[in-house]
Amino acid sequence: MSEFSKLLGQGSKPICTGMNASPLVGTAYELLLNGHRSRAEQRFQRILREDAKNPDAMAGMAICVVESTGRFVSATKLATEAVRLEPESPAGYYALAYIHLMGSRLEQGYRYLLKAQKLAPKDPRLESGFALFDKERPPVLSDLDRHHPVNLVLAGARTFMRSSMHRTLVGVLLLESVFLTGSLFV
DSSP states (O other), rough: OOOOHHOOSSHHHHHGGGGGSSHHHHHHHHHHTTTHHHHHHHHHHHHHOOOOOOOOHHEEEEEEEEHHHOOHHHHHHHHHHHHOOOTOOOOHHHHHHHHHTTTTTTHHHHHHHHHHHHHTOTTTHHHHHHHHHHHHHOOOTSSSSSTTTHHHHHHHHHTTTSSSSHHHHHHHHHHHHHHHHHHOOO
């Protein structure tokens, strides 16, 4: 299983069906997910020969480049070009997030995941992208082991607070608890 499959999904369900890409690009992504990087790279190259401005294929090619050669600069240029060609497509942002997460630039990767989330909030790739980010991120309390129960609870709370809806819910609950506590002393 390739590192890219960790970003896009670790299950056996086909993630590519949720992408808004052509069937040819979807097939190339499926090959990449199944660990056939060289065959996927050939498919992406073929798609780019026919349509040099295909942002989904460019993003996939960027992922192939970083996985096969580790050339982060070349991969970043390809993914940035995919974003430039179609800024409303999440494909380039996913590729940029993946490249930055692979290069241990966690904050940049997280920012690109957030941009992709704004464009496609229901995309199934987001959950596993954030899971990869959380895996690479240092523990909440650095003196404790990552798998210590306190760190696990705090990491869960940190992940829960990622959503604006969850932050609003916690704020309402805090205000309600302050109000109820205040009414006890009156």
